[in-house]
Amino acid sequence: MPKSRDPVTSVQLISACVKRIRQVQPLINAVVEERFEEALREAEAADRLVASGTKSDYFKTPDLCVWKDIGRKKMLRLWPCLRAAGAIPLVLTNVPELCMWGDAQTLLHGTTRNPYDTRRSPGGSSGGEGSLIAAAGSLMGIGTDIAGSVRIPAAYCGIFAHKATSGIVPNTGLIPDVGDAMRNYNCVGPMTRFAEDLPLLMNVLAAGKSDQLRLNDEVSS
Numbered sequence: 001m002p003k004s005r006d007p008v009t010s011v012q013l014i015s016a017c018v019k020r021i022r023q024v025q026p027l028i029n030a031v032v033e034e035r036f037e038e039a040l041r042e043a044e045a046a047d048r049l050v051a052s053g054t055k056s057d058y059f060k061t062p063d064l065c066v067w068k069d070i071g072r073k074k075m076l077r078l079w080p081c082l083r084a085a086g087a088i089p090l091v092l093t094n095v096p097e098l099c100m101w102g103d104a105q106t107l108l109h110g111t112t113r114n115p116y117d118t119r120r121s122p123g124g125s126s127g128g129e130g131s132l133i134a135a136a137g138s139l140m141g142i143g144t145d146i147a148g149s150v151r152i153p154a155a156y157c158g159i160f161a162h163k164a165t166s167g168i169v170p171n172t173g174l175i176p177d178v179g180d181a182m183r184n185y186n187c188v189g190p191m192t193r194f195a196e197d198l199p200l201l202m203n204v205l206a207a208g209k210s211d212q213l214r215l216n217d218e219v220s221s
Contacts, residue, residue, distance in 0.1 A: 009047050010043035018036045018040070027115070027118055030104075030135070032109045033091060035090065046086060046088070077172035091132070093112075093132055095127070100125060102148070103125075112131050114134075115157065126144065129141040129143050129191050142201075144174060144188055150162070160193075160198050161190065164205075165212075166185065168187075171183065171186055
């Protein structure tokens with residue numbers, strides 16, 4: 001019988017992602033802001049929590065500093081859901097101005113490239129996230145979608161993404177604010193390297209409405 005693998009620790013996983021991001025960033029230009037040191041400290045705290053065998057509120061774990069100095073005055077409403085599930089944010093990725101274009105380039109951060117062919121676009125508007133996930137810099141991330149902004153990068157980069165029914169995922173705190181007329185069309189969506197991770201992340205993003213997704217229902221053949 002094949003030998004079972006030892007569990008991967010949070011520190012090992014984050015360290016592997018950081019190493020890979022540093023390798024691919026010069027080629028794809030997907031990352032605009034990183035928090036590697038903070039993420040590694042949070043991974044160490046997560047491993048200590050697992051080793052202790054106790055159940056604790058992630059926000060109350062000592063030595064964790066949630067989003068300190070990341071340069072954001074407002075947090076998306078769903079961040080507490082992600083953090084409570086154990087998510088450790090690593091980077092912010094490139095998007096076009098106003099997040100309303102089928103590409104990922106700005107005068108400030110330059111052009112993000114497709115990891116499968118750096119002459120080509122990763123799509124948009126969440127093209128930085130799509131490019132980084134496709135380049136194995138991350139297993140999953142989130143983007144926003146009003147007219148294909150997570151689905152287009154998924155198609156261009158060979159990853160997976162989903163736009164849920166309006167109202168399932170909280171979108172309070174999205175920047176830019178698209179206004180009342182378009183707010184119901186805008187949705188935070190999961191983006192993953194592997195299809196099997198989409199339901200996992202979608203359940204977290206849906207917060208208290210995950211039962212409406214019926215992701216655990218068996219599908220008849």
